[in-house]
Amino acid sequence: MSEELEGKHGVQSLEVGMGILKAMVFGKRSMMLKDIAAAADMPPSKAHRYLVSLIRSGLVEQDPLTSRYNLGPFALNIGLVAIDRLDRIRLGLAAISELRDEINETTALAVWGDNGPVIVRWERPRRPITVNVVTGTTLGVLSSAAGRVFAAWLPNLTRPIVKREVETRRNLPPGVETLADADALLASVRDRGLAAISGNYMFRGVEAAAAPVFNFKNELTMALVIVGVEGSIDMGEQSAVLARLKGAADALSLRLGSTRGSDAAALPSA
Template identity: 65%
Template sequence: MSDELEGKHGVQSLEVGMSILRAMADGQRSMMLKDIAAAADMPASKAHRYLVSLIRAGLVDQDPMTSRYDLGTFALNLGLVALDRLDRVRLGLNVIAEMRDEINQTTALAVWGDKGPVIVRWERPRRPITVNVITGTVLDLLMSATGRVFAAWMPKKIIAPLLAEELKQPALPPELKSKAGVEALLTEIRARGYAATNGQHRVAGVEAVAAPVFNFKNEITMSLLVVGVQGMFDTSPEGEVVKSLLRHAEALSLRLGAHGEAKVPT
């Protein structure tokens, strides 16, 4: 068989294994064997054989308590490496490191994922008391600064169903328990160019500010985030934290080709 013909055939077993991983990723949650098999369109016995190998490779984990399967550490690392190799993310990583050095606060970078804003990297400051941010965390839209930024500039058709779910949460502040209240907040954020939690962060004692980064289409593509301890963290517009955040977000947007006014979501 010629090299060209052999190359076109590929490795079927690898393709089958990838179909299982794809089914698990699409499921967006840990899954039972029968559900994985159904999603991958194969018998459960066949899916189980592949899952055993995928577990050995670190691409899948199985919870011994529930017997459910989920993506493993190596699979998650692959995803983070892929994100890291995107030019926009690489530039963003440099920026949050510069911000950390400049203001000596915890800084982070977030992008939009399947379920909302996701933290892809954070930088620890050199201070005794810090706020740690977990890479891979999916953030609320209404109770996080980054979520508010994305809610303010993402298309409404994408944001609306997520906001509808969050509006059902009983722990929301009174002013955010209605669509009118949420829209008023998002309008204010768009006007000033950044979002702050203002004592409403989901984690008690934490304060955060975030600003959008726009691409050449003037659409939001990332968010820069600064997190600190409430009472030890100046989130006023005149403070060094917000000034640094806005300056870096604007510079990164310009580097990504943004120009003129950002698009107002419709």
């Protein structure tokens, strides 16, 4: 067999092992052997043999008390290295840290996941009372500030989810009853250049704002978010805090090569 043909065939055992790792990642928790086997669509005995090798390589570890399996230290290192090598994420993390220092509010970085924006990191302010944000949380589209940013500038990607939220009445904000209402809400977000929610946020007593960050293709790539206790952030049109949020997002967009400038609110990405 030629090297070219062998390369095209790949290594089946490696692909099976990756299937087990994917099952564990999508499981989002420590898992029992039977659950991993079921998720990977293989007999438990076969899954166990692969798990033994994955444990030896450091990609998986097993809790001796519960017998549950979880991702191991080497898998976590791979994830950290991958994140570190993504310039947009690294720059975004620096941006929310600097913004936190400027405004002394909880800041966060959101990227698009499978079913909505996902918080990848957050920074705690120096305040006695703060709002904690759970890393890895997938937010609603119409009910969260970050979700509205993605829906406003990525309509083709988010339209099915917006439609589903309207049809299922899932955490709809006041005044949104139809798709037309949702479209009007998102148009106002584009007009303002950011999304700000106070008084009717998805969690009682919490308010939030988010601003879009664009890449060198002038496409929305992530959102900078601030979150605070209700009444702690000026949500008005002349708010200095929201101006700093928008300024930080615009500066990051410029750093990523965007040419949309401060008028980036004008048109949504296709």
